Amino acid sequence: MLPLFLKKNTRSFEQSFYTGKVFVNHTYDIWHNHAELEFLHIINGSGTRFIGDSIEAFSSGDMVLVGSHLPHVWRSDKIYYEDIPELQIELTLTQFTRDFVGKEFFSLPEMNCIQELLDDANQGLQILGKTRELISTRLVRLNELEGGEKLMEFIQMLYLISKSKEYRKLSSIGFMDSYQSKGATRINKVHDFVMNNFMEEISLKEAADVANMNETAFCRYFKSSTLKTFTQFLNEVRIGYACKLLLSEDLNISGIGYECGFKNISYFNRVFKNTLGLTPQQYQRKHLVS
Incomplete structure (x- = not known):
């Protein structure tokens, strides 16, 4: 298709x-x-x-x-x-x-x-x-x-x-320049790998292997191509999914964190607040107020 x-x-x-x-x-x-x-x-x-x-x-x-x-x-x-x-x-x-x-x-x-x-x-x-x-x-x-x-x-x-x-x-002004100048094939493969596996534990080495690069070279390549570190990107994917679960699933906050791939709930709460400026509980209350 x-x-x-x-x-x-x-x-x-x-x-x-x-x-x-x-x-x-x-x-x-x-x-x-x-x-x-x-x-x-x-x-x-x-x-x-x-x-x-x-x-x-x-x-x-x-x-x-x-x-x-x-x-x-x-x-x-x-x-x-x-x-x-x-x-x-x-x-x-x-x-x-x-x-x-x-x-x-x-x-x-x-x-x-x-x-x-x-x-x-x-x-x-x-x-x-x-x-x-x-x-x-x-x-x-x-x-x-x-x-x-x-x-x-x-x-x-x-x-x-x-x-x-x-x-x-929606996208940052510098994204396309970086994406086009670095070539898209490797990034596309990594993106698809993350999308299919973000609910599980993903190591930097696994992502680097998908791109057929060593970890040091991969970190430089990913940052210059996307303007984000690999960890930032992975966390944003997980937080995006967490937002959906907070508004549509009958799960507690800890359960949602684990469902999204976070193995440490305090880390999940910290990343969520750093990304959106709200705790998961605050986000849920704000959007379910009606």
């Missing part, structure tokens, strides 16, 4: 961009990137999303615009990997090239705001507030239209997002 049904021929004789509603048992769970920009709206589903060096929980309603070649993955919660026929991820996926309406169109003065939006998308953007609600409704209409009406509707949606400024950048 291609990443989220990625259309390799996004532009064809029939259409200048791809959009459609997708139902899957779980999202494509390999860290990847592609030339097309990707606009993804989670209608139903939950898990953890990784956009560049951003690691956050996602749930129904999440709406993100991912720039060209920015590595990303939406990893569904583990319940979606169980054989439950009625449980599926529902999403709307739109993919398009930067020049899907021509190389000069977004350079026009009237379209400068969209050009800025697409530039900002190089860091990944989460759409927020009333704009997210409006675009969610218009995505339904978009998939009912055809031809020129469909194209104009999508351009209008990009225009509305760009003018509203109701979005926030």
Whole structure:
């Protein structure tokens, strides 16, 4: 299966961009990137999303615009990997090239705001507030239209997002430069290894072996490629998963720490607070207040 049904021929004789509603048992769970920009709206589903060096929980309603070649993955919660026929991820996926309406169109003065939006998308953007609600409704209409009406509707949606400024950048500004300059193959392998094993104990040597490097060289390579130490990255993956469990699982704090791969609960509490500025208990109370 291609990443989220990625259309390799996004532009064809029939259409200048791809959009459609997708139902899957779980999202494509390999860290990847592609030339097309990707606009993804989670209608139903939950898990953890990784956009560049951003690691956050996602749930129904999440709406993100991912720039060209920015590595990303939406990893569904583990319940979606169980054989439950009625449980599926529902999403709307739109993919398009930067020049899907021509190389000069977004350079026009009237379209400068969209050009800025697409530039900002190089860091990944989460759409927020009333704009997210409006675009969610218009995505339904978009998939009912055809031809020129469909194209104009999508351009209008990009225009509305760009003018509203109701979005926030996800990945750090320096991530893409480091990621591209160091080459992605080794980092991708390490990323996938961590994603598949973070609930277990992972040693630095194991990660270095995946990259086919000694530990010292691996530490330098990983830091220069991701702007984080390997331990920081591993802890952030675990904390991202812990956030999901704190809001959705009937486990005590200690149980959640162990479930996420931490072998020492005091260390789990310390890392959690250093990462989010709150203790696990404070985070849980803050988000379950309603």
